[in-house]
Amino acid sequence: MKTVIAVHTGTGNSLYIAKQFKNAEIHFIDEFLSGSYDLDDDIDRLGIVFPVYCWGLPYPVREFIREYLGQRDNSSLGYVFGIATCGAFPLYTLYDLSASLADVGIALSYSTSFKLPDAYLPLQKKAVSNEKAREAASLIKGDIERTVRDVENEEIRIPRRGPGWRIIRKFSSVGMKPRRNSTLSVSTKCTGCGLCSRICPMGNIQIENGKASFSDKCISCFACYHRCPENAIDYKGATGQYKGLVATSELFRPGRGIKEE
Ligand SMILES: Cc1cc2nc3c(=O)[nH]c(=O)nc-3n(C[C@H](O)[C@H](O)[C@H](O)COP(=O)(O)O)c2cc1C
Ligand code: SF4
Numbered sequence: 001m002k003t004v005i006a007v008h009t010g011t012g013n014s015l016y017i018a019k020q021f022k023n024a025e026i027h028f029i030d031e032f033l034s035g036s037y038d039l040d041d042d043i044d045r046l047g048i049v050f051p052v053y054c055w056g057l058p059y060p061v062r063e064f065i066r067e068y069l070g071q072r073d074n075s076s077l078g079y080v081f082g083i084a085t086c087g088a089f090p091l092y093t094l095y096d097l098s099a100s101l102a103d104v105g106i107a108l109s110y111s112t113s114f115k116l117p118d119a120y121l122p123l124q125k126k127a128v129s130n131e132k133a134r135e136a137a138s139l140i141k142g143d144i145e146r147t148v149r150d151v152e153n154e155e156i157r158i159p160r161r162g163p164g165w166r167i168i169r170k171f172s173s174v175g176m177k178p179r180r181n182s183t184l185s186v187s188t189k190c191t192g193c194g195l196c197s198r199i200c201p202m203g204n205i206q207i208e209n210g211k212a213s214f215s216d217k218c219i220s221c222f223a224c225y226h227r228c229p230e231n232a233i234d235y236k237g238a239t240g241q242y243k244g245l246v247a248t249s250e251l252f253r254p255g256r257g258i259k260e261e
């Protein structure tokens with residue numbers, strides 16, 4: 001049984017969940033979108049693991065479904081599962097996933113969500129410590145193990161919608177579109193090491209004149225803020241960095257070297 005997991009992650013929580021599927025091959029969603037990885041035809045199960053953004057799907061997940069899955073023949077895909085991580089609750093995000101897949105002719109067989117530390121700076125001005133992150137992970141350990149077993153047994157678990165889901169879906173897909181993020185700034189502490197450009201899920205950071213510089217494709221995941229080794233990225237007086245549940249090197253996008261422009 002070949003299982004591939006397509007993961008979108010900013011701060012690493014979703015990658016942490018994906019890694020619990022020990023027999024699965026994991027690829028970042030940006031690998032599919034950039035053409036550096038393609039699904040084989042012999043794949044039996046596809047997992048999509050991602051954070052809840054504004055009670056809906058992050059932009060790269062919507063693009064993955066529409067522009068990647070929507071353009072291929074998915075007739076050999078037997079079992080598709082989706083897992084969301086969230087800071088509070090997913091509302092209708094799993095239904096949004098199911099509806100978005102249905103739009104391209106794919107049936108979602110199983111979905112669930114896990115609550116993990118929220119590193120969204122507009123709401124959490126002080127980052128969660130490593131200790132608290134590990135505590136949160138240990139609280140859901142049993143549930144993760146059950147989910148891994150469910151997927152191995154190809155259990156069915158269909159998400160439900162509720163009142164107002166269409167409005168929330170619209171709000172989330174418009175609100176979470178990539179844009180220039182003028183609330184993030186690079187301080188003089190920046191050494192131009194390029195680490196942030198290797199982990200940004202949107203490829204939105206370049207090194208220019210020895211310093212990080214942002215383009216206009218930011219999805220406010222805050223990975224760059226939390227993982228900068230010099231703490232050189234500022235956001236409106238936020239303090240501390242969430243180092244999360246995976247090592248920073250695990251967030252490096254394959255093939256993305258450090259580019260000086
Ligand atoms: C842009 C953005 C929007 C978010 N919106 C929500 C939300 O609507 N509801 C929620 O419970 N958590 C929300 N969160 C929290 C994330 O879903 C949560 O921290 C998730 O585990 C992060 O996953 P990652 O570490 O894989 O990026 C949001 C986080 C970000 C960055
Ligand atoms: S990771 Fe930090 S120090 Fe390195 S280039 Fe980015 S902002 Fe500068």
Ligand code: SF4
Pocket residue numbers: 010181199200201202203204205214217218219220221222223224225
């Ligand atoms: S620039 Fe920073 S906050 Fe914006 S998408 Fe890239 S890593 Fe995330």
